[in-house]
Amino acid sequence: MRLYLQMKYLFHILISLIFLCGLRGQSEIDKTLRKFNNNNCVPYIAAEGLTRNTQFLLLDTREKVEFEVSHIAKAIWVGNKNFDTDTILAIVPDKNRPIVVYCSIGIRSEKVGEKLLKNGYKEVYNLYGGIFEWKNKGFPVYDSIGQETDRVHAYNRHWGKMLNNATKVYGHKKHNN
Template structure:
């Protein structure tokens, strides 16, 4: 844990001095390499956006953040799955070959949920690379109860430097 904390701090220092606004920020890429175990395949935001546009209704998108994060904004049509109160039984209605994409702020929590879904026998589970932060950093839209919004919950002050676009809203 201490090694992870040191890695995050050094990467945050690099992020604070970086001018990258979207796309592949080298420090963010390194952070994701540190956080991800590689147990769930990833899908890039632009690829997912195209798939959702070309095949509406064929992919279940699961937001695995907290209720406060989801309320501020989420991907259009995302189904809320509270990471802190994850309930396996809530997926009994889904066929095991259903295409599912999980996401959170950066992809760490969603990878854990993806692992659980795979353990339940789901065969087409992917993790959104870079989470909602990467999605917004690439200029893709997020929504709240009123419609399209620029607001994004940055999870915490420690993680907020990775969110380069959007309005940071803690709620």
């Protein structure tokens, strides 16, 4: 009986450890998004939800050098610092068109999503965990010539800790947007 209780106890500890280890990377993204995205006015969409709906227009809100390393298929680079809603209006005159914005994990894209909503776009989503979570889940990314790649710009070493299923690229910021 004692051996049975010890085995049961060890089993529960093992399950708990597996559960906690599995949540580690996810909780870092959760914690960071909660810290920086205070308003949360742009609803999130999970990577799996994005793969099931091909009607979304994808807007990449990272810096140009990040986009050139890799991006999600069919994404349009729009930047974030000098993001211009008039440019988007020229690209997407239909304000009812579903749009998904993304960046590395979802902070810069939240700000762009807020601007789109304020300018009358009705259906705007922020990709939960950004391109990091997308790649962490094994979905493909493409380089500047359209070839599938394993490389993702990790922004910097601090943020790069949340990217665990790609070759991390660090580089100088060549563009100002």
